[in-house]
Amino acid sequence: MILFRRRLLNDRARLGRWGERYCERYLRNKGLRTLARNYSCKVGELDLVMVDADRTLVFVEVRSRADERFGPAEATVTSVKRARVARAARHFLAVHQVEDRPLRFDVVALILGRSGPPQIRHYERAFVP
Numbered sequence: 001m002i003l004f005r006r007r008l009l010n011d012r013a014r015l016g017r018w019g020e021r022y023c024e025r026y027l028r029n030k031g032l033r034t035l036a037r038n039y040s041c042k043v044g045e046l047d048l049v050m051v052d053a054d055r056t057l058v059f060v061e062v063r064s065r066a067d068e069r070f071g072p073a074e075a076t077v078t079s080v081k082r083a084r085v086a087r088a089a090r091h092f093l094a095v096h097q098v099e100d101r102p103l104r105f106d107v108v109a110l111i112l113g114r115s116g117p118p119q120i121r122h123y124e125r126a127f128v129p
Contacts, residue, residue: 008112009066019064019110020047026120027108032058036092044088056102059089061126064110073109074123086129105129 008015024034027050035057036049048060061081063073085105092098107126111119 005112015066015112016064020062022118023060023062023108023110023120024048026122027060039088039092041088041091043091044084046085046088046092049092054102056104057098058104058106059085060106060108061085062108062110064112066112067114068111073111074107074121074126077107077126082127082129
């Protein structure tokens with residue numbers, strides 16, 4: 001586990017991929033179902049698209065960090081990032097012809113840390129585009 005953690009701490013891309021998988025498992029354990037991972041289109045990217053038990057379509061932005069020396073991970077979801085996620089969500093809805101479904105935008109912050117289990121914070125309805 002120590003070697004695995006060291007690899008994640010030294011490779012931001014690997015940490016991001018691992019963080020998205022970890023957060024997806026976390027959300028599935030909370031009862032959400034995965035529709036898409038890393039949905040990419042010309043206007044942006046969606047980390048996770050999931051469905052909650054009440055049929056709400058959930059667009060999830062995952063922020064994985066080694067630590068929070070420079071501030072909370074969720075603070076990096078700026079207004080520009082929120083707008084990009086909202087555009088990608090509109091594209092997803094149009095392509096998949098989704099209408100008349102409740103929607104929400106969540107942020108999940110995952111902090112690996114130097115030791116111990118990762119910290120995870122889930123913000124439901126983190127923003128409204």
